[in-house]
Amino acid sequence: EAGVAQSPRYKIIEKRQSVAFWCNPISGHATLYWYQQILGQGPKLLIQFQNNGVVDDSQLPKDRFSAERLKGVDSTLKIQPAKLEDSAVYLCASSLEKAQPQHFGDGTRLSIL
Amino acid sequence: SQQGEEDPQALSIQEGENATMNCSYKTSINNLQWYRQNSGRGLVHLILIRSNEREKHSGRLRVTLDTSKKSSSLLITASRAADTASYFCATDYDYKLSFGAGTTVTVRA
Numbered sequence: 001e002a003g004v005a006q007s008p009r010y011k012i013i014e015k016r017q018s019v020a021f022w023c024n025p026i027s028g029h030a031t032l033y034w035y036q037q038i039l040g041q042g043p044k045l046l047i048q049f050q051n052n053g054v055v056d057d058s059q060l061p062k063d064r065f066s067a068e069r070l071k072g073v074d075s076t077l078k079i080q081p082a083k084l085e086d087s088a089v090y091l092c093a094s095s096l097e098k099a100q101p102q103h104f105g106d107g108t109r110l111s112i113l
Numbered sequence: 114s115q116q117g118e119e120d121p122q123a124l125s126i127q128e129g130e131n132a133t134m135n136c137s138y139k140t141s142i143n144n145l146q147w148y149r150q151n152s153g154r155g156l157v158h159l160i161l162i163r164s165n166e167r168e169k170h171s172g173r174l175r176v177t178l179d180t181s182k183k184s185s186s187l188l189i190t191a192s193r194a195a196d197t198a199s200y201f202c203a204t205d206y207d208y209k210l211s212f213g214a215g216t217t218v219t220v221r222a
Contacts, residue, residue: 004155042117042201042212043156056209091155098208101146104155 001026004105006092012111018080021108025073025094031055032069033102034077035091043091049075050098079110087112117145117202117213125219132189134216136202137182144205145178145185149198150215156201159187192220 005024013019025032030051035043046065047057051072060067064083069075079086089109093102120135136145144163148156162169162178162185169176175188189196197220203210 040214042203042214044212045209048209093156099143099205101158101161102156102210103158104148106153106155 004092004094004103006090006105006108008108009106010109010111012113013082014113015084016081018078019082019110020076020078021090021092021110023075023077023092023105025075025092026103029094029096029103030072031095031098031100032075033093033095034067034075035093037089037091037107039088046077048098055098082110082112084112086110117204117211119200119202119213119216121216122214123217123219125221126192127221128192128194130192132192132196132218132220134187134200134218136185136187136213138185138202138204138211139183140204140206142180142204142206143208145176146203146205146210147174147176147185147187148201148203148212150201151198159200189218192218194220194222196220 032049034046037043046060047067048055049069052069067077089107091107093104095102117136117138146161147159150156160171173190178185199215199217201215203212
């Protein structure tokens with residue numbers, strides 16, 4: 001089966017600019033996750049979707065981050081405006097259902113200048 | 114905040130040796146999972162152990178769980194160069210995973 005696809009792989013922007021990341025989960029996976037992984041740390045959950053509804057966004061900085069999952073398939077994560085502390089790898093994952101093992105994409109490495 | 118804490122932070126072993134890493138956590142869990150991450154790649158699921166299980170095996174991997182001590186261990190036997198990676202424990206509570214900071218394992222040829 002095809003894995004979780006993410007694009008772009010790398011992005012460099014200046015602070016206060018905006019950026020968007022795209023994720024295509026494994027076909028048939030109902031649950032989709034976005035994580036932020038800062039260098040040297042484990043992934044931190046930003047938002048979790050079940051089909052196209054938000055299950056948990058308690059750790060999403062909603063003043064600058066937004067995410068949507070259209071038609072319960074692809075998802076986009078946006079940051080506007082970016083801050084220096086947003087430099088990280090943004091990982092997308094999906095699972096058949098919640099509480100199932102998660103399958104991760106290779107992430108987007110974001111650098112803020 | 115990250116619930117799991119792995120120990121040690123880094124581990125260097127010779128090919129063929131065993132590697133053991135530990136994970137401690139603070140709250141109740143439904144299950145505990147271990148993931149591997151190669152440099153520049155996403156995480157790969159290795160094994161899931163439920164809160165009512167004490168030990169689980171998968172190939173060269175052995176995971177134990179002690180809920181009374183809120184701790185887990187991952188043993189990789191007969192390590193290979195390809196096992197060089199970061200290993201993360203993740204606790205599942207209320208269908209959400211909380212990851213630790215990971216153990217970086219280097220296997221020397």
